[in-house]
Amino acid sequence: MKKLSARRRHPLAAVVVLLFALAVTGGLYAAFAPAESAKADDTAQSLAIEEGKKLYSVGCASCHGTGAQGTSDGPSLVGVGSAAVDFQVRTGRMPMQQQGAQAPRKKPVYTQAETDQLAAYISSLGAGPAVPSKDQYSPDGGDIAKGGELFRTNCAQCHNFTGKGGALSNGKFAPSLEDVDPKHIYEAMQTGPQNMPSFPDTTMSQKNKKDIIAYLDEVNTSKSESPGGLNLGGLGPVSEGLFGWIFGLGALIALAIWVAARTAKAKKS
Amino acid sequence: MSTAETKAAGSKPGRKAPAGERVADWADGRLGIYSLAKANMRKIFPDHWSFMLGEVCLYSFLIIILTGVYLTLFFHPSMNEVVYHGSYVPLQGQRMSEAFSSTLHISFDVRGGLLIRQIHHWAALIFLAGMFVHMMRVFFTGAFRKPREINWLFGFLLFFLGMFTGFTGYSLPDDLLSGTGVRFVDGAILSVPLIGTYLSMLVFGGEFPGGDFVARFYSVHILLLPGIMLGLVVAHLILVIYHKHTQYPGPGRTEKNVVGMPLLPVYMAKAGGFFFLVFGAIAAIAAIATINPIWEIGPYRPDQVSTGAQPDWYMGFAEGLIRVMPGWEINIWGHTLVLGVFIPLVIFPLVLFAIALWPFLEAWATGDKREHHLLDRPRNAPTRTAFGVAWIAAYFVMLIGGGNDLWATHFHLSLNAITWFVRIGFFVIPVLSFIATRRICMGLQRRDREKVLHGRESGIIKRLPHGEFVEVHEPLTQEQLHTLTAHEQPKPLELEPEVDKNGVARKASMGQKMKVRLSKSMYGEDKFVPKATAEEYQEITSGHGHH
Numbered sequence: 001m002k003k004l005s006a007r008r009r010h011p012l013a014a015v016v017v018l019l020f021a022l023a024v025t026g027g028l029y030a031a032f033a034p035a036e037s038a039k040a041d042d043t044a045q046s047l048a049i050e051e052g053k054k055l056y057s058v059g060c061a062s063c064h065g066t067g068a069q070g071t072s073d074g075p076s077l078v079g080v081g082s083a084a085v086d087f088q089v090r091t092g093r094m095p096m097q098q099q100g101a102q103a104p105r106k107k108p109v110y111t112q113a114e115t116d117q118l119a120a121y122i123s124s125l126g127a128g129p130a131v132p133s134k135d136q137y138s139p140d141g142g143d144i145a146k147g148g149e150l151f152r153t154n155c156a157q158c159h160n161f162t163g164k165g166g167a168l169s170n171g172k173f174a175p176s177l178e179d180v181d182p183k184h185i186y187e188a189m190q191t192g193p194q195n196m197p198s199f200p201d202t203t204m205s206q207k208n209k210k211d212i213i214a215y216l217d218e219v220n221t222s223k224s225e226s227p228g229g230l231n232l233g234g235l236g237p238v239s240e241g242l243f244g245w246i247f248g249l250g251a252l253i254a255l256a257i258w259v260a261a262r263t264a265k266a267k268k269s
Numbered sequence: 270m271s272t273a274e275t276k277a278a279g280s281k282p283g284r285k286a287p288a289g290e291r292v293a294d295w296a297d298g299r300l301g302i303y304s305l306a307k308a309n310m311r312k313i314f315p316d317h318w319s320f321m322l323g324e325v326c327l328y329s330f331l332i333i334i335l336t337g338v339y340l341t342l343f344f345h346p347s348m349n350e351v352v353y354h355g356s357y358v359p360l361q362g363q364r365m366s367e368a369f370s371s372t373l374h375i376s377f378d379v380r381g382g383l384l385i386r387q388i389h390h391w392a393a394l395i396f397l398a399g400m401f402v403h404m405m406r407v408f409f410t411g412a413f414r415k416p417r418e419i420n421w422l423f424g425f426l427l428f429f430l431g432m433f434t435g436f437t438g439y440s441l442p443d444d445l446l447s448g449t450g451v452r453f454v455d456g457a458i459l460s461v462p463l464i465g466t467y468l469s470m471l472v473f474g475g476e477f478p479g480g481d482f483v484a485r486f487y488s489v490h491i492l493l494l495p496g497i498m499l500g501l502v503v504a505h506l507i508l509v510i511y512h513k514h515t516q517y518p519g520p521g522r523t524e525k526n527v528v529g530m531p532l533l534p535v536y537m538a539k540a541g542g543f544f545f546l547v548f549g550a551i552a553a554i555a556a557i558a559t560i561n562p563i564w565e566i567g568p569y570r571p572d573q574v575s576t577g578a579q580p581d582w583y584m585g586f587a588e589g590l591i592r593v594m595p596g597w598e599i600n601i602w603g604h605t606l607v608l609g610v611f612i613p614l615v616i617f618p619l620v621l622f623a624i625a626l627w628p629f630l631e632a633w634a635t636g637d638k639r640e641h642h643l644l645d646r647p648r649n650a651p652t653r654t655a656f657g658v659a660w661i662a663a664y665f666v667m668l669i670g671g672g673n674d675l676w677a678t679h680f681h682l683s684l685n686a687i688t689w690f691v692r693i694g695f696f697v698i699p700v701l702s703f704i705a706t707r708r709i710c711m712g713l714q715r716r717d718r719e720k721v722l723h724g725r726e727s728g729i730i731k732r733l734p735h736g737e738f739v740e741v742h743e744p745l746t747q748e749q750l751h752t753l754t755a756h757e758q759p760k761p762l763e764l765e766p767e768v769d770k771n772g773v774a775r776k777a778s779m780g781q782k783m784k785v786r787l788s789k790s791m792y793g794e795d796k797f798v799p800k801a802t803a804e805e806y807q808e809i810t811s812g813h814g815h816h
Contacts (some may be wrong), residue, residue, distance in 0.1 A: 015447045016414075021363065031663075036591070042690070064773055068791050089456070101589065101683070143356060143360050144359045145359055145360055145361050145363050146362075147360075147568060148359050148360065148363070149363060149567075152445060152567050152570075152573045152575065153570075153572065153573050156573065156574070156575055156576065157575065157576055158446075158574035158576055159576070160575055160576050160577045161445065161446070161565055161566045161575045161577075164564045164577070166575075166576030166577050166674055166680055167576070167673070167674035167675070167677035167678045168684070169683075169685055170683050170684065171677070171681075171682070171683035171684070171686075173677065174576065175676050214557065218359050218773055219359060219565055226559055226562070227376070227377070227383060227559070228376075228383055228387055228558075228559025228562055229387075229505065229555075229556060229557050229558045229559045230557060230558040230561065230736065231559050231562065232558055232560060234562075234565065235445060235577055235675060236566075236577050236578070237446075237561075237579045237580060237581045237582060237585070238577075238579050238582075238585070238671075239670040239675075240394065240558075240560050240561070240581070240582075241394060241581065241582025242582075242584065243554075243558055244391060244394035244395055244398060244554075245394075245398050245582070247397040247554060247558075248391060248398065248550075248554050249325070249395055249398045249399060249553065250479065251550045252325045252395065252546075252547055252550055252551075252553070253318070253325075253402075255327065255543070255546045255547070255550060255782060256318040256319075256321035256322065256324075256543070257318040258317035259318075259321065259542070259543050259546070260316055260317055260320075260321060260540060261318070263316045263530065264530055264535045264537075265556050
């Protein structure tokens with residue numbers, strides 16, 4: 001220690017200490033905070049973004065622009081979030097087949113893996129709602145009755161009492177929600193696709209979204225019970241009236257013709 | 270008739286009459302049933318399926334009353350708020366009116382309740398549809414002519430009241446769909462100038478929805494309207510028996526007879542059996558298909574509304590009028606006149622009553638005061654048939670308007686385009702159908718004439734010795750000839766000469782002139798193909814074969 005104490009007044013001591021401090025700070029920095037970003041450059045995430053960008057430039061850029069900034073044919077995708085991408089692409093709405101009042105649901109073009117890559121690219125452009133986790137959107141544990149009330153208050157105006165869909169102006173429409181994946185219902189509420197308003201968590205809590213999904217899962221899937229018999233599309237009095245006229249009155253007229261054709265014959269003498 | 274005489278003649282002294290006869294005698298002494306039975310049991314009814322449409326209505330009405338009585342045993346017409354704890358899980362814990370909760374109770378917890386509810390509702394739809402078709406049968410065959418004009422009005426009134434009985438009925442469960450319908454009616458009431466708000470307060474006992482309307486609709490639905498309708502049904506049937514039934518033209522059928530089967534035993538058996546067929550068919554439909562699933566629709570809350578909120582079909586016409594009417598309104602001196610709602614409210618009865626008043630217009634234009642018991646074939650009354658088709662066209666165009674959203678979603682059309690189609694179609698399509706129907710009727714008359722004179726085209730082509738090809742026409746039978754030529758062809762009215770035979774000038778009144786103009790437009794020269802006369806027939810058939 002004598003050597004050290006003898007040299008601490010050395011003119012170069014300050015330089016040595018400074019170098020040492022810099023080395024420690026730099027070392028610590030290298031060890032902790034920047035370590036992730038430095039590593040990320042060659043991880044799955046950046047690969048996904050890269051791949052997503054490639055897919056994007058082939059399938060989406062013609063309408064949404066090369067940097068997803070939007071064109072006259074399609075809106076900007078900056079900040080829409082991965083939930084929006086997952087919803088639009090996995091329900092087959094995007095890529096659009098043709099420009100029209102609204103993109104209809106169809107068979108998805110991209111696989112889930114490709115969609116995740118697209119979502120990664122789009123969310124790298126700006127923060128937005130993320131794809132929900134399974135415990136967020138699963139109908140298990142939701143309050144069905146509360147969900148029904150919420151549905152009738154917030155959704156039925158466009159989607160009908162039990163989510164059978166309805167018309168909007170000029171060829172636009174609210175689609176039927178029958179058998180839609182709970183994940184996509186959740187994402188739709190989060191992001192408000194196409195003509196739908198969005199219901200962020202500040203407007204409608206995660207719990208309430210779950211309740212609505214639980215309600216739809218109870219009343220509007222192909223396995224939902226219909227205690228009264230055929231539900232005739234669940235469209236209400238129009239389909240009931242049509243059924244009543246065609247099968248109700250139709251059957252009765254057929255019976256009347258049958259009865260009238262079988263008349264008592266006068267005996268031939 | 271006296272029972273004493275028949276007894277003296279019919280039964281030997283010492284032998285006791287059979288029990289049935291003694292009961293009948295006892296009843297006759299007090300009720301006079303023998304003379305009633307003598308007058309009515311042998312009443313003749315002609316056989317035709319279209320004459321059974323009225324029976325369909327009668328029986329479905331009876332079914333509605335029977336099932337309705339069952340429903341009243343369990344329904345609570347109250348708007349008190351309750352919390353649901355019944356067996357339908359998706360509504361447990363929800364607040365709702367007692368009316369809604371008791372309807373859920375009927376549907377899920379009362380034995381047979383849901384089936385009876387569905388029979389009641391399906392029978393109501395079929396009752397109204399049956400009345401519509403029955404009314405059209407009577408219209409197109411001219412069965413409304415003298416002496417049956419009043420019975421026609423009774424029938425029309427039954428249809429009209431049936432619409433409102435149905436409306437008050439489906440509003441009772443106080444569900445979200447019917448509540449929207451009641452809100453619609455409240456809007457229509459409010460649109461009445463000057464007194465609208467007062468009327469609305471009167472109907473709902475305060476601000477909509479209040480706590481009264483279910484109880485009020487209940488007494489209207491189960492007592493007032495069905496009571497009136499039952500009375501009308503009885504009057505309708507009494508008049509049918511009193512006037513005797515109409516019949517289609519045919520050999521042996523005249524204005525003075527009825528060809529058919531007696532009420533007893535043939536028609537009693539047929540009608541009785543047909544009642545059970547109708548009941549069975551409606552019950553089967555109610556067991557197969559659900560109607561008005563109020564548990565899916567949810568309880569009414571004025572702050573909620575659903576798309577696809579339509580009334581039952583018989584009110585769809587009114588719904589269409591409202592949906593396609595532009596939302597016009599006028600603001601004067603701080604008051605609003607909501608024409609977008611008020612004009613449909615006025616058009617609604619006008620269109621309906623147009624068909625009801627046609628018989629009187631026709632009687633006025635023909636000046637015909639005779640009784641008619643032989644029906645017209647629709648083609649032989651082209652103007653009437655065309656008017657009826659035009660009326661139906663207007664009605665159904667409005668039904669399209671009432672379901673415009675479902676047309677849009679199911680046929681991938683624009684809602685706005687459909688609305689515009691209905692707006693224009695309401696005026697144009699009836700006119701086009703009127704013209705087309707009249708032309709078709711004329712064509713059919715011409716075909717009848719050809720058939721009478723030249724026979725039926727047999728499809729057999731024959732080559733004559735000199736090489737000519739001809740089609741063989743089969744001559745009609747005498748019966749067919751009679752059926753095709755028995756009808757009268759009315760002549761249009763003429764204005765009486767301006768100067769009468771004494772040389773006194775007279776002026777035709779405006780009404781007179783209008784009447785003649787109308788008569789000419791209905792029965793003028795180009796409105797009929799002159800039917801084949803006996804002379805023409807003689808000339809053609811006595812000469813050489815087919816040409």
